[in-house]
Amino acid sequence: MSSPWLTSSPTSADRAAFADAQPTAYWPQTLGAREPHPPLERVLDCDLLIVGGGFTGLWAALYAKERAPDREIVVLEATRCGAGASSRNGGFLNYSLTHGIENGRVRFPDEIGTIERLAMANFDVLCADLERYGIDAELEATGELDVAVAAHQVPDLEEAARVLEEFGQRAELLDRDALQAEVHSPLYLAGLWKRSGAAIVNPAKLADGLREAALRAGVRIHEHSAVRRLVKSGQGVHAITDAGVVRADRALLATSAYDPLIPAVRRYVAPVYDYALMTEPLSEEQLESVGWKRRQGIGDSGNQFHYYRLSADNRILWGGYDAVYRYGGPVGPELDDDEATFARLSHNFFTNFPQLEGVRFTHRWGGAIDTCSRFSVFFGRAIGGRAVYALGYTGLGVGASRFGARTGLDLLDGHATEATQLQFVRRRPVPFPPEPLRSAVIQLTRNRLAAADRSGSRGLWLRTLDRFGLGFDS
Ligand SMILES: Cc1cc2nc3c(=O)[nH]c(=O)nc-3n(C[C@H](O)[C@H](O)[C@H](O)COP(=O)(O)OP(=O)(O)OC[C@H]3O[C@@H](n4cnc5c(N)ncnc54)[C@H](O)[C@@H]3O)c2cc1C
Numbered sequence: 357m358s359s360p361w362l363t364s365s366p367t368s369a370d371r372a373a374f375a376d377a378q379p380t381a382y383w384p385q386t387l388g389a390r391e392p393h394p395p396l397e398r399v400l401d402c403d404l405l406i407v408g409g410g411f412t413g414l415w416a417a418l419y420a421k422e423r424a425p426d427r428e429i430v431v432l433e434a435t436r437c438g439a440g441a442s443s444r445n446g447g448f449l450n451y452s453l454t455h456g457i458e459n460g461r462v463r464f465p466d467e468i469g470t471i472e473r474l475a476m477a478n479f480d481v482l483c484a485d486l487e488r489y490g491i492d493a494e495l496e497a498t499g500e501l502d503v504a505v506a507a508h509q510v511p512d513l514e515e516a517a518r519v520l521e522e523f524g525q526r527a528e529l530l531d532r533d534a535l536q537a538e539v540h541s542p543l544y545l546a547g548l549w550k551r552s553g554a555a556i557v558n559p560a561k562l563a564d565g566l567r568e569a570a571l572r573a574g575v576r577i578h579e580h581s582a583v584r585r586l587v588k589s590g591q592g593v594h595a596i597t598d599a600g601v602v603r604a605d606r607a608l609l610a611t612s613a614y615d616p617l618i619p620a621v622r623r624y625v626a627p628v629y630d631y632a633l634m635t636e637p638l639s640e641e642q643l644e645s646v647g648w649k650r651r652q653g654i655g656d657s658g659n660q661f662h663y664y665r666l667s668a669d670n671r672i673l674w675g676g677y678d679a680v681y682r683y684g685g686p687v688g689p690e691l692d693d694d695e696a697t698f699a700r701l702s703h704n705f706f707t708n709f710p711q712l713e714g715v716r717f718t719h720r721w722g723g724a725i726d727t728c729s730r731f732s733v734f735f736g737r738a739i740g741g742r743a744v745y746a747l748g749y750t751g752l753g754v755g756a757s758r759f760g761a762r763t764g765l766d767l768l769d770g771h772a773t774e775a776t777q778l779q780f781v782r783r784r785p786v787p788f789p790p791e792p793l794r795s796a797v798i799q800l801t802r803n804r805l806a807a808a809d810r811s812g813s814r815g816l817w818l819r820t821l822d823r824f825g826l827g828f829d830s
Contacts, residue, residue: 359506359658359809360543360707361677366699373702374633374717379693381444382634382673382719383560392436396578396600402428404768405595405604407583407617409433410442411753412610412746414566415761418489420608421573423769429575430602432595434582438563440612441753444723446632446663446675448653449754450500451479451553454780455731456752457519462822463730464780471780472523478759479553485758491565493557494668500554501652503535505543505708508812509657513548526551539648541708549652556653556665559754586617586739593742606768609738609745610761612753613724614687616745618738623787625747626798627685627724631697632675633705634667634719638712643670645711659805662704671718674705679725681798684791687724694722725751730785733760735767744768748785 404420406413409431417431431437453475454460454468461468486493504510513529520527528549530538535547571577578600585596586607595602609617613627638646653665655676664674678697698720706713728734728748733756735746746764749756763775775781788794804817814822 358508358811359660361660361704362810364703364707366703370702370706371699373706373715374698374720377633377717377720379720381560381721381723382667382671383447383558384438384443385719386558387560387564393433393577393579396432396581396597396602399601399603400430400576401603402430402576403605404429405593405602405607406431406610407586407595407607408440408610408612408614409437409567409577409579410440410610410612411563411566411757412612412761412764413608414438414563414570415758416608416610416765417570417575418566418573419762420765421570421575423765425574430604431570431575431577432581432583432597432602433577433579434614436579437567437577438560440614441723441725442563442757443560444632444721445559445754446653446665446673447557447559447754448500448655448663448665448752449479449482449495449555449557450752451475451755452752453478453732453756453759455750457523458516459731461519463732464778467778467780469523470774470778474759474775476524476553478762479755482755482758483555486562486565489565489569491562491569493559493562493565495555495557496651497555498650498652499549499551501530501535501538501654502548502550503541503544503654503656504546505656506658506809506812507545510546512657513546517548520550525553537647538650538652539654540646540711542710543708554653556651557754558668562754583617586743588739588742591742593739605742607739607743608764608768609743609747610764611745612747612749613726616747618743618745621736621738621745621747623790624728624734624785626681626727626788626794627687628727629680629682629691629694629722630676630725630751631678631680631694631701631720631722632673633698633701633717635672635674635712635715636718637669637671638715642712642715646709656708658809660809662701662708672705672709674701677701677704679802681727681795681802683795685794691724692722693720697722725749726753727751728785729788732756732780734784735760735764735781736784737767
């Protein structure tokens with residue numbers, strides 16, 4: 357049996373289910389109201405400037421202040437802290453730094469053992485730090501379920517379980533009956549329950565908790581203060597916003613899928629849009645009809661995959677499948693809504709959970725992912741070594757952004773660590789070609805990935821990309 361997702365098309369009922377949904381991310385609505393931090397409206401001197409107030413920027417600000425409390429640290433955020441990918445994501449907190457072991461093993465065969473060890477340490481410290489800073493991010497150590505919805509995906513789960521165990525993770529294979537006993541869907545054929553290194557969080561609460569912790573530590577934050585230009589000046593850098601200037605010794609750039617400010621970096625990152633729907637809270641009976649007592653985050657197998665999980669108040673977040681790259685890589689609020697993608701998502705939701713017919717979606721939104729060709733965070737220096745950037749998480753940055761922040765800071769401070777010695781940190785990804793080739797290559801690759809999901813085998817184009825260490829993912 358090939359992938360079940362394309363056997364039928366969205367119906368008017370699928371469209372009606374999200375017609376009244378608010379076109380905005382659900383997670384920020386779980387936060388209390390707060391005043392924005394004032395925009396930068398003067399010339400400000402500091403030791404360290406951080407551009408971008410998402411997970412990467414906020415972890416970096418917090419750790420930098422902790423490392424040297426006398427250091428003046430300023431965060432400049434274009435909109436509101438956390439308003440980028442950090443509050444729009446699925447909240448899957450996975451330990452992997454390399455978008456899964458398999459990807460890491462192929463790209464860094466000599467270092468994967470070390471990377472895996474550092475990845476697990478990063479996950480453990482992140483969880484411990486939530487306690488330490490008093491951040492209630494609704495962390496639930498549920499593990500993660502990967503589910504097969506096509507016969508050809510079952511052996512892949514078996515292989516994935518073997519590899520996870522080889523690297524010390526706890527992984528349990530579930531046959532059809534065992535999986536159905538966990539979560540009920542007519543599509544499920546088999547599952548892999550990753551019992552270690554995986555949890556779910558409320559990402560907006562994580563981002564906001566980091567913002568508050570950074571503030572308490574003495575970090576200065578300016579919101580609605582987009583950096584328009586970053587220039588070298590003497591021994592430092594100047595960051596120019598619409599109404600002010602920050603003069604800093606050093607800068608950490610944590611701009612994710614947005615313009616990286618350093619032109620040479622643009623070729624490494626392609627902003628890819630990922631979309632999600634959130635249901636209303638399920639009733640007791642609806643929840644009973646799905647099972648899901650142990651609340652694992654779930655991802656279905658395949659190149660085009662859905663990710664879904666329960667929220668604290670028992671809504672289902674259902675996202676993924678389409679990964680949309682648009683010509684030129686635009687990023688902006690006008691792209692947060694995509695009718696055709698929501699219709700497909702809604703249709704696939706009811707295909708997966710037909711017992712939930714009649715459930716309404718209350719929120720629909722999209723967000724830009726900083727895709728790079730190796731699917732994992734990369735680092736680099738710019739402006740004569742005065743600035744370091746940490747980008748490219750490619751859809752798995754909730755956990756990895758802590759590592760990105762920490763390592764970016766180490767590079768900036770000149771601290772040699774086990775991580776900073778790795779090729780994984782020192783090497784940059786293969787760049788994407790410029791437009792119009794970039795769009796053409798990405799569309800062709802998406803097309804071939806969809807075909808591979810239907811047939812169960814990677815065709816010539818994908819195998820060629822694999823050989824050159826290139827790829828496209830979300
Ligand atoms: C829909 C979606 C679902 C996802 N699901 C998951 C998931 O379940 N698990 C997972 O691990 N990962 C997931 N991700 C990825 C994850 O959210 C990101 O990897 C992570 O949030 C990256 O954090 P960041 O701080 O680097 O980027 P962001 O949170 O995007 O922060 C970058 C910030 O920089 C600011 N900025 C940009 N340019 C400037 C400038 N010039 N001046 C000032 N500020 C600027 C932006 O406004 C933004 O706030 C998902 C992403 C999306 C979009």
